[in-house]
Amino acid sequence: MSKRLLIGLLAFGFSAGAIAQEMPDFEEVDQNDDGMISQEEAAEVEGLDFATADTNQDGSIDRVEYATAGSE
Numbered sequence: 067m068s069k070r071l072l073i074g075l076l077a078f079g080f081s082a083g084a085i086a087q088e089m090p091d092f093e094e095v096d097q098n099d100d101g102m103i104s105q106e107e108a109a110e111v112e113g114l115d116f117a118t119a120d121t122n123q124d125g126s127i128d129r130v131e132y133a134t135a136g137s138e
Contacts, residue, residue: 089114089136092129102126 089095095103095111104126108116119127119135127135 089132092132095132102128103132 089111092103093099095107097107098104105116108114108119108127114135116127119131121131121134
């Protein structure tokens with residue numbers, strides 16, 4: 067295997083691992099324990115796009131929306 071190919075595969079492996087980073091539990095993100103994740107709380111979660119996760123556009127993310135966002 068060529069050195070370039072090996073380096074490319076290693077780089078891809080590390081970047082794929084970073085992308086597949088697991089999101090924290092819902093309870094950790096819901097800092098005020100109101101059962102919803104606000105835009106401010108969601109901003110603390112790396113890789114979570116609030117606008118995309120808030121599928122019903124009610125201004126907060128519920129457990130189902132959060133789980134769905136984490137599985138994408």
